[in-house]
Amino acid sequence: MTARQPPGNTAAPMQAAALPGMPVWRQFYVLTKPRVVQLIVFCALIGMVLAVPGLPGWAELERMALGCLGIWLVAGAAAAFNCLVEKAIDARMKRTAWRPTARGELSDAQALGFSGVLCAAGSAILYVWVNPLTMWLTFATFIGYAVIYTVVLKPLTPQNIVIGGASGAMPPVLGWAAMTGSVSAEAMALFLIIFLWTPPHFWALALYRVEDYRKSGLPMLPVTHGNAFTRLQILLYTLVLLAACLLPFIYRMSGWFYLAAALLLNGGFIWHAFKLWRNYSDALARKTFRFSLIHLSLLFAALLVDHYLP
Numbered sequence: 001m002t003a004r005q006p007p008g009n010t011a012a013p014m015q016a017a018a019l020p021g022m023p024v025w026r027q028f029y030v031l032t033k034p035r036v037v038q039l040i041v042f043c044a045l046i047g048m049v050l051a052v053p054g055l056p057g058w059a060e061l062e063r064m065a066l067g068c069l070g071i072w073l074v075a076g077a078a079a080a081f082n083c084l085v086e087k088a089i090d091a092r093m094k095r096t097a098w099r100p101t102a103r104g105e106l107s108d109a110q111a112l113g114f115s116g117v118l119c120a121a122g123s124a125i126l127y128v129w130v131n132p133l134t135m136w137l138t139f140a141t142f143i144g145y146a147v148i149y150t151v152v153l154k155p156l157t158p159q160n161i162v163i164g165g166a167s168g169a170m171p172p173v174l175g176w177a178a179m180t181g182s183v184s185a186e187a188m189a190l191f192l193i194i195f196l197w198t199p200p201h202f203w204a205l206a207l208y209r210v211e212d213y214r215k216s217g218l219p220m221l222p223v224t225h226g227n228a229f230t231r232l233q234i235l236l237y238t239l240v241l242l243a244a245c246l247l248p249f250i251y252r253m254s255g256w257f258y259l260a261a262a263l264l265l266n267g268g269f270i271w272h273a274f275k276l277w278r279n280y281s282d283a284l285a286r287k288t289f290r291f292s293l294i295h296l297s298l299l300f301a302a303l304l305v306d307h308y309l310p
Contacts (some may be wrong), residue, residue, distance in 0.1 A: 025121060027100035028114055029102035032076030032082050039297065040075045040171045041068050046300045047175025047190060050253060050307055060179065066129045067178035071171065073122025074138045080115040081146040084108060093212040115146075126178075134178045141170040155217070158224040172300075190248040196241040197296055200234040204289040207231070208282040227280060234288070235273040242266040245299065254306040261302035265295045 022030070048064045049056070056064065083090065083101045090102035100106040106114075119142060126135035149164030159162070172190035177183055206213055206220045207230055213220040222230045245262040248254040272288040 021061035022100065022105070027106055028080075028110075031100065031106070031114065032118070033083075033109060037072055037075045037079060037291075040168075041072050042297070043171040043190075043300055044068060044071045044175035044178075046303055047172030047187060048179050049175075050172075050186065050190075051176045055308075059133065061081045063130060063178060065284075066125055067134065067175065068144045070126035070130060070135070070281070071138055071174055071178075073118045073125065074142050075122075077115045077118035077122065078142045078146045080111055080118065081142075082150045084111040085146075085150050089216045089218065092215050093209075094207060095212060098271075102298055130178045131181050133181055133183075134174055137170065137177055137183075138174050141167050141174070153182065154272040156219070158219045158221045160219070161199050161221075165195050168198050169194035186248075186251055186253050189244070189251055189253070192244045192247065193241070194296070196237060196244050197292065200237040200241070200269070201289065201292040201296075203230050204235050204276070204285050204292060207280070208285040208289075224295040231273075231277045231280060235270070235277045238266070238270045238273040242270065248303060254303055255309065257309055258302045258306035261306075262299060265299050265302075269295050 045064065045068055052060055083099055087101040090096035090099050096102060103113050119139075123135050126138055129169070145164070146169035148158065149167055149294075151158040153164050162229055169191045172194070173183055173187045173303060176187035176190070203221055206222050207227060210220070210222045210227070214223050221233065242262075245266050246259070249262070250257045266293060269288075272284075272291050276284050276288050
C-alpha cells in the first residue's frame, strides 16, 4: 500500500525559513547526520575489535583508524545524498525542516558534489589502505541506503525500514572485513542484531511522529496500518531481537559478561515495547525510541568490554 503525496504544505517550509541560519561549514557538516554516523562508525569499530584476537598491534590499530575514517566518509556521503533526495519531504516535517537542503541554503549541486567528494575520498582510503573487499562492501552499502532505500523503497512500501535495514546493519560486517579480508558467520550474527533492532527503533519514532509522516506522504507503518498494529510489530520484533542478541554468546564470540548485559538490555527493550503495546502514549513511544539507542550502544559496548576480559 503506497501513501499518496499530499497537497503542498507550506507551514513547515515557512517554519524552516524562520529558523536562524548556520555557517556554511556547519551546513555541510549537518548533512552528514553526525549522530547517526557516529553510531555507524562505533558499530564498525566493534566489528574490527572482535575480528582481532587479543590486543591489536600498531599495524592493526592503524588499519582500524583508516577503516573508521573511510567508513565515516562514505556513511556521511550517503547521509548527504539522502538529504538531497528527501529535501521536499524534509521541508514538510517538523523534525527535519531545519536541514540546509530543506531550507534551500545549499543547492542541489552543492549537496551532490559534497556527497560525491566524501564517497570518493572514503572509497579511496578503504581501497588503498584497508582492502578492496571493505571498499566494495561499503560502496554497496552506500548504494543500498542512498538509492535502493531512499529512492525506491521508502516511498513505496511500509516495509521500507525492514528491507532497507540491511544497509544500516552492515557496519560490523564492514569492520570485520577491514581486519580479516573476509565475511564470517560471526560478522553476520552482528549484522542480524542490527537488522532486527532497526524496525522497532524506527517504528517507535514513527508512532509519535505519525502526523509528520502523514504530511510527508511516506508510507510508514503507523500511517498505513495504524497505531495498534505498529505497536504489536514493535513488541514481536523485540522478542526476536532477544534471540539474535544471544548469538555472540552461542558462537563463543563473547562470554558471561556480554550474556548478562544482553539479557538485561533486551529485557528492558521488551518491557518498554510491552508497556507501549498495552497502553500507548506519545511520551512512552519517545521513551522506547530513546531506550533503543541506549540498547544498541550498550550492547555493542558490552561486546567490546567482554572481548578483553580474561
